Amino acid sequence: MERAAKQSFIQGAVILTGSTLLVKAIGALFKVPLMNILGGTGMAYFMTAYEVFNPIYALSVAGFPAAVSRLVSEYTARGRQRDARRTLKIASALFLAVGAVGFALLYFGGKVFCRAVGNPDAALAVQMLSPALVFGCLSAAVRGYYQGCQNMVPTAISQVVEAVAKLVLGIALSYGTFVWAMEGYARTGLVFGRAAASAAQAKQLALPYAAAGAVLGVALSTGVSMLYLFCQHKFGRHALPVKSAQSSARPASARHIARRLVQIALPICLGSFATSLTSVIDLFSVMNALERAAGRGADIICAMYGLQMSAVDLPTFLYGCYTGMATTLYNLVPALTTTFGVSALPAVTAAYVGGDRRQLAQNAQSVFRVSAMMAVPAGLGIAAMARPILHLLYGGRQQEIAAVAPTLTVLGAAAVLLAFTTPVYSMLQAIGRADLPLKLMVVGGAIKLACNLVLVRDPRYNLLGASFGTLCCYLFIVIGAVALFLRQVGAPVHFWRAVLGPAFSGLICAVSARTAYSLLCHVFVSNISCVLGIAVGCGCYLLALLGTGSVQEEDLLALPGGQKLAAKLHRWGLLGSASKRAAHRPKAV
Structure with a gap:
């Protein structure tokens, strides 16, 4: 089979950006009706599952494509195509083992996690997500291989396939489960074996199961994406020629490749963890802090947002609004610039390994410039238009909009900073300093946690405290990451000229x-x-x-x-x- 053509850094970024925009549009089609099905309380169950899942996913999946990409691009830059192809086989076996461990941890530990974060009814939804770890790990190996060969098309198509499958399966399973539960209540007065005194109570009892149905659709969509990638690799064009000359260097052993993958993947996975850093900290602190705030001044919080709700129901409602609406829109911005980090990593690695400091500086300036072109208007636009955008997307949820609009304004500004982290982290990883993102993440996380513990517990700030913590966290991380990269790269990179x-x-x-x-x-x-x-x-x-x-x-x-x-x-x-x-x-x- 013929070899797929390589793409330039910008071409690869354009391909991934196009797919990301399409994926996010499909994601909006998924989240908006899902919010209308589940409401604030039901979305709390759905998003709790996501927030428990994301850190494990970041550790076991998100960094793997970058690790494979870096190793494959390094081997191909040195003319060692056979070692590049063997990297895919070894990575698939290694990542499958990691995925199996993650599956067991998530499936059997889901109840413990949910009790720890103060939302035990989300346990079933967490368990339904666990297969996604296995599917995601296998997909990561194939995506990383093609990215290392500077071919972003398979990754882009697989993302779109996954988004479409998530939309169809997630909505169908969520709505179908909810209808099934209410039909069961109409016949027997029970909702999956639990007695309900009224139709309103039956709806509340059905929400955890409807959220679990949506989550199961998400897990199955990752399986559909994995199937596409394996068919692409099996029957599509090869990224590298099957028969190609190998350099005179001694072929790397399987143990050596596996060890290199672990050495590269571990710090990258921990660095990738930073993109979900604030979500993890929010998961383990916001719900508990909101319970404290509601206990100290539920009337203050209700007066702020025009709500009529008890102190018992208020924390779950606010957390569901925050994660289901505000952070959903907030995460759209970094998703745009992540593509530039993915595309830049093999190009920056090749320039760095080849000693071409001029090309390295040029690639870095392109990353900074294009990231700013995407992130700044999107983030500041969300901040300026927070309430109108929420009305446009969730017009039937006036209480939720009132609760989350001020928070989204702050998160819009924070999204600009977060959008720079992944591209800069990718370039640090490309020059062999994957340890630096982890160090910055630890300090930034401490700042975020301190803000949550102090501000979210105060009824006067509640959700606003979480958004201010996110802003302060990523302000520190971005300033530190850019400064360290400019010092490490050893070439004149004109950062301010690129972004102003x-x-x-x-x-x-x-x-x-x-x-x-x-x-x-x-x-x-x-x-x-x-x-x-x-x-x-x-x-x-x-x-x-x-x-x-x-x-x-x-x-x-x-x-x-x-x-x-x-x-x-x-x-x-x-x-x-x-x-x-x-x-x-x-x-x-």
Whole structure:
């Protein structure tokens, strides 16, 4: 079979970004109706399962593709294609063993975890997610192999396949389980063996099972994605030629490759843990802190948000709103820039191993610039338009919107910082300093936990305390990560030159969107004004990007039809080009 063509760093990033945008759009189609099915309380069960699952998933899966990608890209850069192919086989066996351990831990320890976080009714949902660890570990090996060969298409397609399967299976199983439970109550007065005194109580008893049905759909979707990847590898084009010349170096042994994978994967997995760091800390502290806050001043919290709810029900409701609505939108922003970290890792690794410091600096500046172009307008836009966006997506949940809108405003700003962590972490991993993200994560986590324990327990702050903790945590981490990378890379990387234009343009985007929304509300209803305001913000952002010269020719040439667009913008003097500026710079005499 013929070999799949390599992609440039920007091309790979564009492919993954396109798939990520599609995945997030499908994810919104999943979360919005799910929120309407489950409500704030039911989403607390669903999101508790996710938050228990995510740290284990981050440790056992999220870092594995990066580890395989780095090792495969290193072998191919040195002409050792056979060792690169063997890496996939060894990684599959190794990761399967890790997935089996994670499955057992999650399935048999789910009840203990849920009792520890103060939400024991979420135990069934946690158990339903456990198969996803096995499927995810096997998928990680194949994704990492193709990424290391600088072919992002299989990863992109598998993500879309998983999202579609999650949408169909998750909603169907959740709604079907809820209907089944209510039909059982109508016939027998029982909900899965538990007596209900009224229809309202029956709905409350059915929510943990409906959440578990949605979670089971998510787990099955990872299995569908794994099946696609294995079919792609078995029957599709090979990333590396089956018969290719090997360098004169002695072939690596299976034990050596496995040891290298563990050495690379362990710090990367722990570093990847940082992307879910605040969620983990929130999982083990927010619910308990909210119980303390409700006990000290439930009337204060209810008055803040216009709620009528008992102190017993308030913590679960607030936590479900926070994780099901605010953090769902907040996590959209870093998902956009994660693709640049994934795509940059093999390119930066190849430049670093080859000693090409100029190419390394150029790749790093591209990562910083494009990450800022994606993160700043998205994060600040969410902060500026928090309440209108929530009304647009969850119009039937007015109580939930009132509770979570102020928190989402703060999280929007924090999302800009979080979006930089994965790309910078990937580049640190590429130059062999995967230990640094872990050290930064420990200190940042301590800051986040301290804010939760102090602020969330105070009824005057409650959920706002968690969002302020997230902001402070990632402010420290991003400043530290960028400073350490610039010191470690050993090449002139102009960070501020790369991000100032996109940052200014993103601020223009947020201000213009909010201003347009406020003016349009006098003419149109809120939802139409929201959509039009976002459109105005996007238009102003594009004009500001071009006006500041933030868009460079190299970025556009990687896009379909980008050559024609680049030529037009170049004629109008609206296009920057780092390579051309370097070529035309006067030489020293």
